Amino acid sequence: MIDYYKHQLKNGLRIIVHPDKSTPMVAVNVLYDVGARDEHPDRTGFAHLFEHLMFGGTKKIPSYDAPVQHVGGENNAWTSNDFTNYYVAVPAANIETAFWLEADRMTELDFSEKSLDVQRKVVIEEFKQRYLNQPYGDIPLLIRDLAYKIHPYRWPTIGKDISHIENATLDDVKTFFFKHYAPNNAVLSVAGNVEPDDVFRLAEKWFGPVPPREVPERNLPEEPPQTESRYREVKRNVPAPFIQMVFHNGRRTDPDFYANDLLSDILSNGPSARLFQSLIKEKRLFSDVNAYIGGDRDPGLFTVTGRLMPGVKMDTAEQSIRKELEKLAGEGPTDYELQKVKNKVISNLVFGEIHYLNKAVNLAQFELMGMADEINLEPERYKAVTKTEIKELAGKIFNPDNCSTLYYLTENTLD
Amino acid sequence: MTKNINASPEFKTIEKIDFLPVQEFKLDNGVPVSIIKAGSQDVTKIDIEFPAGAIQAGIPLVASTTANLMQEGTKDKSSQQISETIDFHGAYLNTQTYHHHTIITFLCLTSCLSEMLNLVHEIITKPAFPKNEYEIYLHKKFEEFVFESEKVKTMATRLFGETIFGPDHPYGRQLQKKHFEIIDIEQVKSFHHNHYRPEMAKIYVAGQPGDNLRELLNRYFGQTPRCIPEDESTIPPLSPSDEKMRIIRKEGAMQSAVRIGRPLFNNHHPDFIPLQVLNTILGGYFGSRLMTTVREEKGLTYGIGSFVMPLKHSGVWGISSEVAGERRDDAINAIFDEFRKLREEKVPDNELEMVRNYMMGELLRNFDGPFSTADIYRTLKEYEMDFGFYQNMIDYVRNVSTNDIREMAQKYLDPNDFWVVVAGV
Structure with missing residues (x-):
């Protein structure tokens, strides 16, 4: 049984809190309603590449990781076909640092060529390490392409082809951010040694000022029923x-x-x-x-x-x-x-x-x-x-x- | 006055770690039991340790095969009946073979504890080692071995062990194809007979095991007279390779797996704790020197890390990464350049502060909850230590200076003391 408390900010951010007093820690998790299925067929692997860029710093806070480590925390993220998820676990007393960082990068990133250039390379190495340089590693690429003809589930989160990642431009990146990263397109969940009211108060303080954005309605093609083996x-x-x-x-x-x-x-x-x-x-x-x-x-x-x-x-x-x-x-x-x-x-x-x-x-x-x-x-x-x-x-x-x-x-x- | 909303919020540094209390007692025959009772769910995890590691077995494959085959049939139950029982209770049972021991672990709802203990006792005391199960297991294992051998990271890990300890050393010896031909079911039976008896066990319990745990454990593990197994064979001196750089080529590889490292000592050595801090700075966390340079600045890898691993009679300090094949040498040079910087330049105060806080946070996370605390406790016991070791680490981490770190780097980060192993291109 997980007991939870909910609240929504005026900008649309949904908040859900689960107090667990058995741990000295707290997890602050931001889940964005964007995944590989939201990519253009000629620009696949983007949601995941973007996840890497979310750690590249903002105009206000040049490094995301350093302040997390500085308060004794740990963080990571993952991308799927449906979601992009970011979590940070910190000692409960330092929860506010997590709110400060997450609200800041939800507001805007420091879109830099340097960061994009490096993360393109890192993601290409990830592509090789997990999919190409691994026995059976390319199966997800092959099987999705066979099973789906029009729905974007036909490519895996890493992308259809390395060239899509190589060709990603800074403009693409900016467009993607403002289209999908918004308080009204995310859920903030918090679990650990916290009081729900404190969480709601901190959420208002840090996430309240983040402007809502126009998130286009998702209109994905429906995969027609398969009729032949x-x-x-x-x-x-x-x-x-x-x-x-x-x-x-x-x-x-x-x-x-x-x-x-x-x-x-x-x-x-x-x-x-x-x-x-x-x-x-x-x-x-x-x-x-x-x-x-x-x-x-x-x-x-x-x-x-x-x-x-x-x-x-x-x-x-x-x-x-x-x-x-x-x-x-x-x-x-x-x-x-x-x-x-x-x-x-x-x-x-x-x-x-x-x-x-x-x-x-x-x-x-x-x-x-x-x-x-x-x-x-x-x-x-x-x-x-x-x-x-x-x-x-x-x-x-x-x-x-x-x-x-x-x-x-x-x-x-x-x- | 406007408040600067962009300033970083205040934070607290972690001053201390509360270790969960450990209850210790002995069963009627002297078998030691440690219990960490905590957690909000009625779930129990039990580790049963036997002196049945790869070193006691002497021949590769025998110790792990014995451990895995015990659950493939007993005098009274078939392999399928055993797995049905485990699955029906929604439980997990697995074994892990290390150099000096094997651990049988199970995790279950506390409501199923009695049935699971009964089953595990039967597996330990009455395995039948059916011939056909033995064959199926070995075939399957062989296929896995062949599959793993195709990965550059496995190739590098195996060669690295051989290189720094020597191919015939118990810590360096690697599983090979020929071992699948040499192994014999009689070796497995005899290894079981000599190394798996309830009275040889050490038991570690975590979670909420309920009130009748002591009685249950006594019923299954406390009846036969305690027997302290004979001291294991001595560990010979290391015989590392003369070649400081070794490369295995793999046709068509896009990445090279790189291992760089040296033999070390274990956690009884006075420099072990200081090296934990140096290792964290070098490659022990996301913001480490190696991650920053090789991944975040140069984009040569998806990930790189360094690790310190204690062994009963030795230890390893290693760096591990899979890097862009065509730029393998750039990556290796960048790694050694970080060695040089740590020896020549003092770590900036703010970096040390970050590492200090990160390590305290890591300790807080590692000691959060009964299961991970019990794992740490069991490992400490292997080295005849207790939580005092971590208290010492906390004291050191909180007080270490940038001078101390440079001193450690000068002592232990001499490139001449390291071996480089590459698999791929």
Whole structure:
């Protein structure tokens, strides 16, 4: 149970506070309603590049990091297809420094060529380190491009191509900032050793003067339903072949999200799960298997992956996965199985309430999606899922026409 | 009078850290138990430490295989029954093998503690080591090994260990393909028999374990007579490589993984704490010298850091980064240039002030909550220390001068004492 207090400033900034007196720390989290899905198809990777620039200082405060470290804090940020999130954890007595810094960089950045030039290079190295110079690293680029034809989920947050980052100009950067960074496009969440009234007072003091901005209404193209199975095959210098299958499913805010989540757990959460027991232990076809959902704000993907054991043909591997999915769609889970994954989700929700930073990030996301009231209802939502729902959902999703399959072959794969 | 709204707000420096209290007692047979009881959730984490590390096993792969295989079937339960039990309780069980010991850890809701302890006891005392599970495990492990070996950072990490300690030294020895052929299930069984008995355990509990913990632990770990395992084999002297710079090429690599480092001492050495401060300045936090120069000024990497790692009979001081392949030498030169600056020039007062405050904040975060506090406590116990070590660190951090730091840099940042390892281009 996470208790929280809410408030909204005149400029539109939404504030949500969770007091947790068990820690001497406080997390101040600013979540902006902008992600890679808001990028222009010819300027991808921008939301993430921009996240780097948010640490480049402002006209008033030349360094963001130094004052945080100076008051004993730590900070970082991440970008997804839907969000850009910034957090700073400081000793609770120094919370005001975090407000000062976050309000300042929400107001305006010091848009400098030097900072852009360096961060372009840093992000290119990140692109190489995580996606290009890593076995299987380019899968997110390949699979999204196959599964989505028009929706901007067709590129990953790092971007479609390094050249988009190389070509980013200072004008692009400025435009992006004033379009998306605004109090009326953000949620401020605070969790830790604080009193809600103090937080609201500080928020008024520091964020109150930040002007609201005109944030254009989001108008993203809807991905048309997929009507044919799609395949793509690549060869790479990797130690073992890999298969990735993705199926279109729903949004994080759809009522069947909980059934989707449990469906993926039945397949692969924990060593007793179906894919692990059947495909790794019993049939010994894979050295690794996984199934997971994205939980995205627009209709997302249900993903199943496997790394093949030596000598296993790709076709055999694919059929073995399909058979497991069809079985679940045909018979549904057992009572015991469903109870097991519910128990696991519920204990994970409890584990997730241990850390103040985790709670701050979760609260911000729920509030941004307009679901804060739901956060404590999550256990009930999971408990309410039935076997029939799971079976029907599996039948609907695991349809071959709804599937994009990537064969990631080694130079000498058997096929 | 207008107030300057842009001035930085006032802040407080952290004067002290409150360590959570540790309750210690012994089970009926003398097995030591430490409990850190705190937290707002009814959740318990238990670490059970056995003297069953890679060094006791002598042969690579045996210690970790034993630890992992114990949960793949007992005399009464199949591998699947065990994993079903763990998953049904929404619990997590894993093992971690280190040089000198293995730790079996589980995390669960306190309401499932009794069932989990029963299961863990069964895994420890009655593993069956089924042949087919052994084969599946090793195959899977081998595939992971091959996969990891493709990464430049793994290649560099392995070569770095061999380079600074020597390829045959227990701290330098690396897992190789051939070890998967040499290993034998009988080695695993015998290693288990000699190193995993309830009476050899050290137990660390964190969270809200409830009132009957002592009774539960006694039931499972307090019955058999205490046995202090024989002293492990001695650690030979280090035999670092004669080559100060070693490169492994990887075709098509876009980045080079770079490791620069030297053998060190452990936390009993009087300079260990001073070096923590120097290390933080060099590469221990986001605002460090290395991050500032190599990432934020030159854009040669996504990340770079330095670390000090104590070992029971040695230690490591290392720098690690993946850098733009074509500018690898620029990056290495920039790193050594930071060594030079720290030896020649005093750290500015404001930088030291920032590092002081950052380190105090880091300590506050590390000692926040029962789980991370218990991890720190367990590591201290390994070195026969207690929280007094961190109290000393706090006292040092609060009083260290820029002269002290330069002195440490002059003593320990001599480039001739360092080895450079590169994997990639």
